[in-house]
Amino acid sequence: MSDRTAVVGAGIAGLSTALLLSRAGLRTEVHERDPAAPDHPAEAAAHTRAGAPQSRHPHIFLGLFRRQLREHLPDVHDDLLRHGAEEVPLQSPGAGPDQVMIAARRGLVEWALSRALDRDGVPRRHGVTVRDLEVADGAVCGLRTDDAVHPARLVVDACGSRSQLARRYTTTVADVECGKVYNSRFYQLAEGVPRPPTRYGSVTVVDGLGFGAALFSHDNGSFSVDVGRLPEDGDLGDLRDTRAFERVLALFPDFRPWLRPGAGTPVSEVVPMAGLRNVLRALSPDAPRGYVPLGDALCVTDPTFGRGASLALAQAVILSQALAGAEDLPRAALRATRDTEAWLRPWFDDVVAQDTARTTLWRAAVADExxxxxxxxxxxxxxxxxxxxxxxxxxxxxxxxxxxxxxxxxxxxxxxxxxxxxxxxxxxAAPAAAPPPSRSEVLKALAGD
Ligand SMILES: Cc1cc2nc3c(=O)[nH]c(=O)nc-3n(C[C@H](O)[C@H](O)[C@H](O)COP(=O)(O)OP(=O)(O)OC[C@H]3O[C@@H](n4cnc5c(N)ncnc54)[C@H](O)[C@@H]3O)c2cc1C
Incomplete structure (x- = not known):
């Protein structure tokens, strides 16, 4: 029987799990279907890839992510800061020390995690699609790719929300629409332009009625903006049009210092993303021993709340602590998965409740109720x-x-x-922030009036 642990998927969940498991003493390797990202940090930070289409959308890294990184992967945290990521505290009187976000593009975070794996000598195989598990006597004994079988005692499924393994070996506990279509665009601040302020840590959130917008500060002068609408709200469908999108952004006073001439320049198209759902899964009772779903393969939450990376890293920590020194790895992994499922539940329920509230409000606003x-x-x-x-x-x-x-x-x-x-x-009281544009102003801007 192999003593190897195979991690499938080199997103944030897979990379951080592989790193933590290897440091807990397990012989670990990573299998990823996308080609490897560029080695250079500036290129890696801007890199987008087919296997993780959300790499074309803004990511925010919350206090929990930063705290776990500092506690469990301090070399990755240091590397991020050395290469242009910034720590941005929530500006709230009395805010505790962990209320600090990391401003970085997702690509830079994956780069720093990959670099740590390379330093530790953990093999990463790219361009490899895992098709299924190899199972004998009800237990995982390896994984199957198109042209080989790789022996493994544990297989961590970090294949993300569209994991085929999770479809086979987990059951769906809850599946609820997020009720939002995103339109995102990335920009770069000109050399020498200081980073304008953001309102809440590394992000400025502006809640409109029937729509919402957010500006995200990232690493090295990079920033992005997304504008969200209800899926059925076809009147705002033109947000995906580049010129219409820019006309709408010009209505937000908080975004002007970033977008004024000479400050930010677009470096991407406007990218829409629809069909997002909150999905919670649980290990099937008949799943083979040694199969471990984790990250978005186990729980997906609306990106509005920016929680996915924090949830993924927390799951990696739970698993690595359970497996460190364990005699019976599949049994310890099963216990860790059950603990993880219980830990995820309140986070998931909270996001669903928040989404229900927001969509109810937006729908009433659009219907002019x-x-x-x-x-x-x-x-x-x-x-x-x-x-x-x-x-x-x-x-x-x-x-x-x-x-x-x-x-x-x-x-x-x-x-x-x-x-x-x-x-x-x-x-x-005097309003703390400039008011958002009204829906009719947004509609006029979209129409080019
Ligand atoms: C629009 C959007 C915005 C988001 N914004 C935020 C945010 O602001 N903050 C935040 O914390 N989270 C955010 N998230 C969520 C975040 O991206 C994820 O929760 C987090 O990165 C963990 O994902 P993961 O590693 O589990 O999966 P993924 O990042 O999806 O990675 C899965 C990996 O598995 C690989 N793979 C899949 N199948 C196979 C296979 N069969 N064989 C080999 N490899 C395979 C894929 O190529 C991919 O690299 C956002 C998500 C979306 C959709």
Missing amino acids: PLEAVLAQLPPNPFMLLDAAPHDPELADAAGRYVSMLDTTLDTPDLRQRVARLVPVLMT
Whole structure:
């Protein structure tokens, strides 16, 4: 019986799992169907690839991701900062030390993880599509590619949301639409232009009624903007048109310092992404021993919340700690998967609740229905609470912990009461941010009026 652990998929989940397992003493190798990314960090950061189409969309790396990186993979954290990633704290009075985001393109994060694997001598095979597991007596004994069988005692499935292995060896616990279509574009700040401010750590979020937009600061002067709409809202469908997209962005006062002439230049097309779903899976009772689904293969959450990489790294940590020194690896892996499923559940439920609230509000706004009743039912908006820091710093700190993924929910009776006390204060206070454009302004800009 082989003593090898095969990790399938070299996204953030697969790379971080391979690194942690190898450092926990397991003989590990990675199999990835995409070709290897360029070696040079600047090229790798801008690299996009077919196997991870979300590499063409903005990524934010939350406080939990940074904390885990610093604790468990400090060399990767250092390498990222040395190559242009920035740490951007949430600017909230009393914010704790872990309320800090890492501003980096996803490509740079994958580059730093891959480089650490290379330093450790962990083999990465690229251009290899894994077709299925090899199973004997109910246990994994390897994996099958188009032209070979690779022996392995454990196979970690980090193949992402479209994993064929997960379709075969897991069951779907929940599958709920996110209710958002993204349109994203990347830009580069001109040499010497200082990074303009962002409102919440490395991101500026602007919630409109029936749409939303966010600007993400990344590494080395790179930044990106996405504008989201409801899937059925065809009136905003032209957001995917480059010129219409730019006309809409010009309506957001918070984005102007980034997009003014001489500051940011586009470096990509506008890329739409539709059909996104929140999906939670669980290991099938009859899955072979030694099969370990992880990352997006086990749980996908709406990118609006920027949680995927943090969830993936946390799962890698749970697995590596369970396997370090374990005698019976498949048994320890099974226990870790069950622990992971339980750990994921509240994060998943929270995202579904937030999505339900947002889509209900957006649908009412698009239909021009009264919003008061809908607004009263919504869970607290964390960004509104961060803005309210001068009035209730403790509430803002709770919001900061939630946004950073240090707490799973903001929707407790105590916090709801505090929010209710705060609302009248906020109604009379000067607005903390420039208001978003109205829907009719957005529609006019799309039409070119
Ligand atoms: C539009 C969008 C925006 C997002 N923004 C954020 C964000 O801001 N912050 C955040 O934390 N998360 C974000 N995410 C989620 C994040 O990308 C993932 O959750 C995270 O990267 C973990 O993904 P993963 O490694 O499990 O899967 P993936 O990144 O999808 O990687 C899977 C890998 O497996 C490979 N593969 C698949 N099948 C096979 C096979 N049969 N054989 C070999 N290789 C295979 C693929 O080529 C790919 O490299 C976003 C997602 C989307 C869709």
